[in-house]
Amino acid sequence: MKGNFNNKKSEPGGKSTGFFENGETTKNFNNRFDYLMTNSVGSNVFVTVSSGITYEGLLVSCNLESQDGVDVVLKFPKVVNSSSKVDGDIEKLSNALGSTLIINGSDVAELELKDIDLSLEEKSEHSQTPSTDGNKAKTTSPTASVLAAGSGEFKTDVDISSRKEFKQRELERWTPDEGSAHFAHNAQTLEEASSTWDQFAVNEAKFGVTNTFDEHFYTTKINKNDPQYRQRLKEAERIAKEIESQGAQGNIHLAEDRGIIIDDSGMDEEDLYSGVDRRGDELLASLKSNAKPITSKVNKYVPPTLRNQPHHMDPAIISSTTSTSKQMGNTSNDVKETVVLPPTNQEKVAKKEKSKHREGSKSKISSKEAQIEELKKFSEKFKVPYDVPTDMKDIFKKQASVTTPSGLKTDPSLPPKPSMSTKANTPPVSKSDSKRNVGSSTHENQSGAKGATHSRKRTPGSFFGSKKPTVSSAIKKDLFRRSFNMFIKAKENYDEKMKEKEEQESTVDTTKKTKEDKVMEPFFIEKPYFTAPTWPNTIEKSYKDLFPDQKTLMQKAQVKMQQRAQMNQMPMASNMNPHLGVGMGAGMMRFQMGGPAPTSPMMNAAGFPGMYMPFQPQPPMFYPPMGAPMMLPTGDMEGAELNGPPSQPVSPRIPPAYMAAAGGAPQTSPMGAFGYPGAAMPFQPMMGASNGVVGGGMPRQYNQHGGNGGHHGRHNNYNSHGGNHHHNPHHNNNRTNNNN
Amino acid sequence: MPIKSLETYLFERGLVGAYPIESLKNSTLGIDINHYVSRLLSYKKEQFLDAIGGFPTSLKMYLESDLKIFKEYKITPIFIFNGSMTYNQLESNGYFNASAAEASASSNLEISLGSGSPPGSSTPKTSKELLLAQRHRGWTQWSNLMTSNQSSYIDQPIQPQEPFRYNSVIELKRYQSDLINYFIDHDIVYQVAPYCSWIQLAYLYDNGYIDAIYGPTDCLLLKNIEKFILGMEFPNKDFRFIDKTKVLKDFQCTHEDFIDIAMAVGNDLQSSTLPPLQIYPNSKIFDIALEMFLSTGTNFYAYQLSNPIKEESDKYRQRYEKGVSSLKFMPVLKTNGKVELYTYDGDNSGTSSINDNDNNNNDNDSATNIKHKKDTVSTSPSSSSSSTHEIQSDIPNDVHDFIAQQLPSEYYFYRSLGLVTGKLFDAISTGIYPEEPPLDGGSSDSYRELLKLSVDMFKNKDINLLTQPINRYFQMKQIKQIKWFSPNYPTSLINRTSPSLFEKINRIIVKTQDKEKQFSIAELIKLLSESSDISADFVSEEVIFPNSVPMEKKLSTSFDLLSTSMLRVLTQLEFFDFNIPTKSLKxxxxxxxxxxxxxxxxxDKHYDSILLLLIFLKTKVMSLSEDVKPSVRSALSDVTLRTYPQESQYILLITRILTLFQINQRPTNYHGPIDKKTLIFREHLDFIRENMNEIYEATLISSLTANEFDRLSLDNFEWQSKVVRNMPFKLATPNTIMAMMWEFFLQKYLHNGNVKTDALALVATEFGTYKSVPNLNEQFEHSYEYLMQILKVLKELNAIGLFDRKDLKIVEEALEFCSNAIKEQEN
Incomplete structure (x- = not known):
């Protein structure tokens, strides 16, 4: 084990290491490292120091807490380095070495740990072995071994439980014994074994154990002499048949229970015994695709209405709705195989009905016709996304010729209904049929819906969500060959027109003979001089007119602010605050907050819950920074320009007088520079009105903040302009407010 | 330019999702190439590009690896280039005054590196300003460095310290043709949008041509785009995307509010930051604007209206209005090949006329199927926002004010193929042909003289050829050449001559009917030189453009089409003398x-370079051995210049000739020596190349629009591979690396006792050739051969009195010097 440990002790969240994932991972790695070091105490290690000399020695101790690397203590150190050029030095060094060598962490360049035992079992076992040998006590009991060790020390659970031998022996290939050579290689399971195996007989022959087994200890004895025995047997057989003939519904677990051998090639253990069966939809589709000639389209088609439906993503729903009437009676059944089916006319009816149901549940989304159309498309284009084993194809073909396809399927919510075996050509029981159609509509809908969106494969990510690319990229690439080419497109367009024309005329021709009139207008590529320098427009207006004017804009902003305030449960009551200037001032502060450091110790803003309220909904403070930037000690140009000759610096201590002016009479001339000039006032009444409503709705908040909010605001404002430029707290507080 | 500071903000708020690239498997991905390249070539890459010129070779390296991943996942990329700029974009790019203001400001502009500048201290700068300023700074630094090392520098070239590109996006337009050639060669679909690339992508997406968009944050402005990809991390094999619904929800604003904010902070369609946001640091600007909106319900449009300073208010309001309007009414190239305004809820009564056309044209198209499918999906969300419909459906009568004047769809079609670069189209629609400063700053007299000459030599002809076939308005329209160094004294271009230029040349026709032949200048020259009677072979008795002329008589192969145009260009440039009455071509x-x-x-491969060189010599703005005025510091050391004045002269000549030789290098990020003097000369030749390209394009288009060629015979891909791919003068002029290699090789050779190996070793280390040029020796030999060939041509020129005897002598001596240096190994 090698590595440079100098940087090993990075604090979680620190950036000093090259390796950094997150605090948790770093911690894990540190723990591992500690574990490693602890385990290596007592073993022989090689330490290379920064001068290039390597020492070998017994690791006695190491300091894991040291900040720069790992301090190491070696017993019986030896210099083993050969890379150093001066041999004499090494000798000198070796002579100078005592029995203990302490190496400072910062000097350790490399620490090589060899043969470190990291498994507890092995390690303790090694230490145990000599002791057991010494006592010749052949006991494996932990307690005994503790006693046997005779050390008299107290052993912890770990010490004890870990004392078991773990030796790995060479693995050997199993070869059958001479005597058992008659076992066929392919008959290795009991079920497959050709000869019957009697365990009892073997036991008796080999070990002389006679069995006392009587199955009637466990089961009811069948009275074969009963007069009704034959009748009962018949009845039982009938029931059994009925159950078995239902097939496994595509459920592998069921199929296995019933002893049906299914083709499980291509399935892993999870598929077989653990995973949620998600093929229902695909099988459903396969039923349909069987009803029509299978199109060669490979791409999965997702009906548009079914995309973007998050509830179909829920695997729970899928499993609950998974159902197919796949028939498993035949031993060589394949996933593709379908049930037997009613005559085609019936199928159509069923289908229609089905789509009605579908439509009923989805009527909000689109019209019935569109739905039916979609479904038709769906059924045409869908193909089961399974790879069919090649040998299955023949079987499938054969069976397809025997069976009639059907669009029916069972209701997954109902217990499995008997379905027809492949051999049965009789029409299905109408009862179950109708029942199915009535009861299953919504479920069917869903199982069909999730359709292709859920393939069996687990996709590595879902960046595309339900809009997974449907057209292969090769095709798409080819689209660029002829699209975006005005010549080709114009020609195509022209050809089409000509074709249309020809068709029209040919119909006319039969009645009148106007063939001579048919003058083909030749195809020309549009001359470039037809293009005007201006772009085609639809309205005689300038783009500037498309922007809202100031008034509407502000109204909008007002409304938005109110909504926001309500949304955030901000007390609107503060609007009642007559001291406009306060809001004004607070607003200004807000704009100064843009300092580079968002974290500031001046978090006192939190102490003023009403602080931001006052200026939120009021028009003048939407645009206060006109005046505000000049407050910045950094001397902003913008502010300077606005307030007169740019060269004239504005004192940050101005405020009191000007605040009063702004607050007391917003409509006076100084105000004009800070708010919406002219536009500020008209909104005052409106705000007042809406405040009334809102305020009334929240009396409590009104009480809480109505008066005080203003006060705090002013207070704060005063502070900020009085020289304490703590802008940042506002920044922060603001954000938290909004996030609440 | 994406919406300012939005991207980082989105990441901060955790609104950027990630998926593995695998989930895009089998999809068609529309890529905004501006955005894509801005990701590939971040500012740390290709820092010296602007000091050596040429194509950013590392781009190909990145492209290659990315395309491999696309291929692995069977993703079909569709690259969309930007087309013309809208009014706002032109304005912010300094189009109307040829970046004069930016150029003059660049010399004293203090660039605040990074975003660490204090707010309020810096006025917002356009990217153009930053770009020019950084170049200026790079050169200043370099010459300072040269001066300070004057005493110590002998033969070890000095590496520049300052990058020539900082935080600015590479100007993709310069390399568009190179990229297009690359795409054609690799069978990648591309398209040049008539205007804005990401809105073209929106159209493609809407109509099912692509499954997803990889574009800038501006895509959030689009109503019909729910999700788009913001970035791809190819090494990690995942990508970052943005979900608009999620973003708007998090921002607590409606689509309209978002547009309002985006227009105020600055985006691709309106790039200046409007008050009151100008005082805030750029890196936080979106954050702040959103805060304002959330806390005080600020409507930024209303803010502009209420601005008390009339002049300013008008300026900003107009920008805002133009930005919003160009978002609503952006011309896109539609399926039917026409360029029409894209108002994306098209099922409205207002735009029905356009859409009806569209549908008629598409009836047979497989794309329509997709479209219908998509329509059914998209109708439900769009109907919910009916409140804005009235605004979007009505097309105002002054779209040309915020977009640009409309040109014929045929012109836009040629541009979509990459057949034209489009600078001339912009000149026609805006009335301005800007001449922006070249890479070296363009202070040399000869370059400015070249600009002046180019009006008569090229531009008047271009304009005449292009305006003749289109609306009469354009034939009258005043079009001016505006130069960055004197923006107030524009030169008027003359679009009317009588008879028109096309009439003078339309009898010149090359007709081989050879379908297999690929056009190149060499092939054409060979064809011409083999002809015993040029007049008889290449002058047609009658014109072939009228519709009455049967198709067989028209041009049918790409070789004929391109050759005809080339021969016409050569005639216009007085390589041939065409007498119309006598029909003699000599x-x-x-x-x-x-x-x-x-x-x-x-x-064969040197024909293009030689032609450019001939035209340069023909302009006589500067002889090959002449120094540039005002003088520029040579990259050679003072010691060299002093000790070996004659050899320095040789080196100058050789480097100049070699600026047309492209070293065969592997894609790399160049870091090595630079030489301004060589670059200046390169810019001269690049200027000529660009003008040659334009006159060639104009001649070709005049021939195409006049119906001399069967335009139906080619589909888009064939247009691209047969016509566009073989057009001359499209690729960027070579960079100066080979010239500099020789320069420093010879310098070292001089100082190091004429030992070649040492000199070569120096070149190898200084230029880092171990990774970029596998066989340096071979490259030197190739370039030497090239030099020898040029010598032959110069001798010819001298024989007819077009090249100075003295200069020729110097060139001969210089080459001998070179051959001594390079052949020395044999000893």
């Missing part, structure tokens, strides 16, 4: 030199 003196090249057994 090479001039200069032309005969060109036609003689095959006899001189000049290597």
């Amino acid at each position: 090479p001039t003196k200069l032309g005969s030199v060109l036609l003689n090249l095959p006899k001189l057994s000049i290597d």
